[in-house]
Amino acid sequence: MSESNTTAGAAGDFLGLLKRSGYSFHTPIGDTSRFETRNLTQGTTVFAFHFKDGILMAGDRRATAGNAIMYDRCDKVIPIDDYSLMAIAGVPATAFEMARVLSHNFEYYRRSQLQSMSAEGKIRALANLLRENVGMALQGVGVVSPIFATFDLQTNKPAIYFYDVMGAQFQIQSHTGTGSGSAIIRGILEHEDLWGAKPLDQRDRKDAAMLAIRLLQTAGHFDSATGKAQPEDGVYPVIATVTEKGYEFAPQDEMAELYKESVKRGEHV
DSSP: OOHHHHTTTSTTOHHHHHHHTTOOSOOOOSOOTTOOGGGSOEEOOEEEEEETTEEEEEEOOOEEETTEEEESOOOOEEEEETTEEEEEEEOHHHHHHHHHHHHHHHHHHHHHHTSOOOHHHHHHHHHHHHHHTHHHHHTTSSOEEEEEEEEETTTTEEEEEEEOTTOOEEEESSEEEESTTHHHHHHHHHHHHHHSSSOGGGOOHHHHHHHHHHHHHHHHHHOTTSOOOBGGGTBOOEEEEEETTEEEEOOHHHHHHHHHHHHTTOTTO
16 A cells, blocks of 8 residues: 555554544634733744754754743754654644654554655655644644654655645755744854855764854844753753764763853853
């Protein structure tokens, strides 16, 4: 059976199985005119770019509700399977559930079809979840704007996709970002790619990670919803890579060293 058929509701389609079992991912919740959407917890800022060995994905740790800081240890880069990561901006409650369903979807397909889902199937699966969430997004209580990164073992190439809240997907050849601080970060990434010491896709893992730290420090300087690193409390950005070996998160001790080295010429940020 072809994968296009399985994603349409036949064997291997986990979301279809959930629906047949009576589960609905998200449906409109009725009148929200008295609901203060500005009090919803929101997660920002995340981005991804191609580097020499694959894809680097990063995010700050701050979650806000309006002008209040709710949490400074939010993990916004989520592993979906061994070769896929999802970065989330928007309402964490919706995004985390979306990530869990997506992860179960990939694993259910692998076990039921005795093969891994193709990269194309993975990309469509997230688009389907976002379309299921349109009702919540349009009401302003479940908006999620994700970035998806995967390494395609069939083509031996990494891929980055940006999605809008309606589920439209866009393949990114160089870099992308989403969340309140992303405009600042995208501008710097474009400058670095065109006029930096090296194009982004020629930088090694250490250089890419140090750039990511500096980007988030800079965004945090201009955007109050983007949290800066707090080395005194052991709070650093989340940085992960996806390569032909799978995904890997930079551990805490490495982040501490990278932070020291990356900001030693700009302690004021």
